[in-house]
Amino acid sequence: MEQLLQQVASGLANGAIYACLALALVMIFVSTDHINFAQGELSMFSAYLVWQLIQWGLNFWLALAIVAFVSFLIGVMVERVILRPLHSAPVLSIVVVFIGLLAIFHSLAGAIWGHTIKDFPSPFPNIAFAGSGYIGPHQIGMILVTIALLVALFSFFRFTPLGLAMRAAAQNPASARLAGIRVDWMLALGWGLAAAIGAVAGSLVAPVVYLEPNMMASILLYGFAGALVGGIASPGGAVVGGFIVGVLENLIAYLGNLLEKTTGVYIIGNGEKLTVALIIVITVLTLKPSGLFGHVTVKRV
Amino acid sequence: MVALLEVEDLKAFYGQTQALHGVTFSLQPGGITTLLGANGAGKTTTLRAICNMVRTVGAIRFDGRPIEGLATEEIVRCGVGHVPEGRGTFTNMSVDENLRVAAYTRSDKAGVERDREMVYEYFPILKARLAQQAGTLSGGEQQMLAISRALMLGPRLMLLDEPSFGLAPLIVQEIFRIMRRINGEAKVGMLLVEQNAALALELADHAYVLETGRIVMSGKASDVKSNEAIRKSYLGY
Numbered sequence: 001m002e003q004l005l006q007q008v009a010s011g012l013a014n015g016a017i018y019a020c021l022a023l024a025l026v027m028i029f030v031s032t033d034h035i036n037f038a039q040g041e042l043s044m045f046s047a048y049l050v051w052q053l054i055q056w057g058l059n060f061w062l063a064l065a066i067v068a069f070v071s072f073l074i075g076v077m078v079e080r081v082i083l084r085p086l087h088s089a090p091v092l093s094i095v096v097v098f099i100g101l102l103a104i105f106h107s108l109a110g111a112i113w114g115h116t117i118k119d120f121p122s123p124f125p126n127i128a129f130a131g132s133g134y135i136g137p138h139q140i141g142m143i144l145v146t147i148a149l150l151v152a153l154f155s156f157f158r159f160t161p162l163g164l165a166m167r168a169a170a171q172n173p174a175s176a177r178l179a180g181i182r183v184d185w186m187l188a189l190g191w192g193l194a195a196a197i198g199a200v201a202g203s204l205v206a207p208v209v210y211l212e213p214n215m216m217a218s219i220l221l222y223g224f225a226g227a228l229v230g231g232i233a234s235p236g237g238a239v240v241g242g243f244i245v246g247v248l249e250n251l252i253a254y255l256g257n258l259l260e261k262t263t264g265v266y267i268i269g270n271g272e273k274l275t276v277a278l279i280i281v282i283t284v285l286t287l288k289p290s291g292l293f294g295h296v297t298v299k300r301v
Numbered sequence: 302m303v304a305l306l307e308v309e310d311l312k313a314f315y316g317q318t319q320a321l322h323g324v325t326f327s328l329q330p331g332g333i334t335t336l337l338g339a340n341g342a343g344k345t346t347t348l349r350a351i352c353n354m355v356r357t358v359g360a361i362r363f364d365g366r367p368i369e370g371l372a373t374e375e376i377v378r379c380g381v382g383h384v385p386e387g388r389g390t391f392t393n394m395s396v397d398e399n400l401r402v403a404a405y406t407r408s409d410k411a412g413v414e415r416d417r418e419m420v421y422e423y424f425p426i427l428k429a430r431l432a433q434q435a436g437t438l439s440g441g442e443q444q445m446l447a448i449s450r451a452l453m454l455g456p457r458l459m460l461l462d463e464p465s466f467g468l469a470p471l472i473v474q475e476i477f478r479i480m481r482r483i484n485g486e487a488k489v490g491m492l493l494v495e496q497n498a499a500l501a502l503e504l505a506d507h508a509y510v511l512e513t514g515r516i517v518m519s520g521k522a523s524d525v526k527s528n529e530a531i532r533k534s535y536l537g538y
């Protein structure tokens with residue numbers, strides 16, 4: 001029982017990171033219909049920047065705030081400078097550009113900081129508390145930060161004029177233009193926000209997986225899984241999807257281990273976690289192609 | 302007096318096909334001009350061309366200022382409220398959010414508040430539907446919302462693309478009555494595209510008739526209305 005709870009708790013913590021990445025993917029998808037394959041490397045690069053600032057003596061949170069802002073600018077630049085000229089290009093060219101971006105950030109990080117694994121300090125105090133047997137302070141921190149991020153984004157999109165304009169631009173660009181909204185800038189802003197969210201995700205996961213240029217490779221896949229499960233067009237869904245994937249992969253591996261212990265039959269275990277995640281995705285997409293929380297628009301004709 | 306809108310030798314293209322072949326007309330401040338014509342005549346294209354939503358060649362002046370080549374959103378910001386074909390409401394958003402998006406470009410809070418009240422006064426039903434998703438409104442309510450959205454911009458010119466389309470006669474009458482009030486009270490010039498010529502000529506003071514991308518007839522609305530020969534040959538009634 002205790003082990004089960006532990007698995008759920010750590011699943012939630014991993015899920016928080018998947019949720020953050022899924023959120024970043026959704027942010028770009030809803031405004032541009034593109035899936036940003038370079039999201040993981042961008043997050044990794046941001047995590048390195050945070051690490052560098054910490055090395056120079058800054059406090060983690062201050063470093064993260066600065067890097068989130070810098071990442072925001074990088075995201076805006078990527079959209080304005082690299083993707084803007086490709087607006088009417090075929091999807092395949094855009095995919096190639098994403099892969100190019102991925103390679104660039106990957107080798108840039110390797111060239112600047114090297115390929116050796118670096119320790120990354122957790123920003124959360126390492127204190128004991130009730131229930132700390134099940135879940136560590138860093139894991140609780142990841143969950144809380146993710147939820148805070150979601151609440152902030154939700155309020156932004158619901159209540160601020162700019163957030164509303166971004167939603168309008170994503171939903172119906174032609175109508176948004178007729179409301180005087182500078183749609184192109186809204187897309188760039190979406191990219192900026194995604195990059196900033198990615199910076200948070202990268203810096204939170206770095207203490208867990210350690211800092212190295214490949215750190216996000218498999219995590220991005222889980223992020224995709226979360227986004228697809230929850231609904232790639234729904235920010236709230238992506239977060240829930242991230243948590244679902246995080247918990248399910250742990251639970252299934254746990255049950256597999258249990259089965260092996262009791263019967264000696266090995267079907268599934270820790271090694272197959274990624275496979276489990278992909279099976280979850282395929283199952284959900286087959287049963288409900290728009291994702292669990294995908295938008296169903298009510299239209300009256 | 303400077304014309305509110307002047308269009309000169311306007312040509313419009315969809316890819317290789319040319320939809321407008323040199324259209325020229327103008328619109329006086331505060332007036333209502335109607336653009337009539339059969340299906341495919343180029344009415345919608347003319348409105349889209351004014352807002353740079355289709356590839357165009359030609360001169361367009363709004364209040365004496367050339368606007369051709371400006372981006373759609375910049376033209377809108379000059380004070381052109383376009384109520385597009387198909388209404389263009391944000392169907393996934395609530396009525397309230399639609400109206401807030403419409404006022405996005407404005408910084409005068411008091412003015413926005415006043416215009417809100419004005420919209421509620423014209424279309425009380427919208428006030429009762431504020432929290433409802435726009436996609437679930439009836440056709441008439443959606444058209445009212447579309448007009449209100451253009452109004453919330455604080456425009457000096459409204460481009461209206463077949464506001465009567467698909468609506469019951471009573472609703473159409475109601476909407477046209479409000480359009481006349483908007484024109485008079487908010488001092489908004491209107492360029493009204495209609496297939497329902499009889500209806501449009503009631504409201505408008507000036508009329509142009511389009512045929513396959515060319516203006517074939519123009520004149521005072523009252524003249525066009527009373528001239529049976531014109532009506533028979535161009536408007537088919």
Ligand SMILES: Nc1ncnc2c1ncn2[C@@H]1O[C@H](COP(=O)(O)OP(=O)(O)OP(=O)(O)O)[C@@H](O)[C@H]1O
Nearest residue numbers: 315318320338339340341342343344345346347496
């Ligand atoms: N997106 C498009 N691509 C290609 N051709 C188009 C497009 N839209 C319109 N056209 C063509 O341009 C011409 C004018 O169309 P337009 O929509 O302006 O007509 P309209 O007068 O508004 O007609 P309706 O009364 O049916 O709305 C038509 O021949 C039409 O086929």
Ligand SMILES: [Mg+2]
Nearest residue numbers: 344345346386
């Ligand atoms: Mg039309």
